[in-house]
Amino acid sequence: MLRFNPNELKKQLKRLGLKNVDIETLEAEEIVIRKREGRELVLITPQALVVKMPGGALMLQAFAQQVEEREAGLETVGAEVSEEDVRLVAEQTGVSLEEARKALEEAEGDIAAAIMLIEERKRAGEGR
Structure with missing residues (x-):
């Protein structure tokens, strides 16, 4: 799996003129993106970084090898019990x-x- 290097990202942002950024690695089981048309993209076991920009803005960068699309509101957490x-x-x-x-x-x-x-x-x- 492709891996983020927070230090490399920080260097690249510095080259772009963004010097006072804070980068945090996010440990997540999944990241859910709700689309306006009522569907969701679900990134399964993603690797993600949260970049805190000057002025309080946040930027999220995420990679996942498995992405599912589903109807909004459906939960994947919790198994069916027989x-x-x-x-x-x-x-x-x-x-x-x-x-x-x-x-x-x-x-x-x-x-x-x-x-x-x-x-x-x-x-x-x-x-x-």
Whole structure:
């Protein structure tokens, strides 16, 4: 993947006469750009820099090898949870189906993480 070099960008901006810029690397899972026609561009695992310009203006530079286009308002975060997974987590932990579903949603569909989350909550409840 192409990598940003903040120092090189700073040198280039200085050559353009922009001397007092602050560059920050942005760690992001995705960057969403909402288009006026009701669609979104989603940059998946981008590498990005936020450039703080003199006068308070911000410039964002981003690269991503994977870009998706979708209808605006659709979320990609959070996995769909199957009833089978909900039953499995509920059986393994002894909690209700509703509580198992909530933990699976929080764990983005990861069964092991959901079970660990429930067990941690149980331990925290015992300590009261």
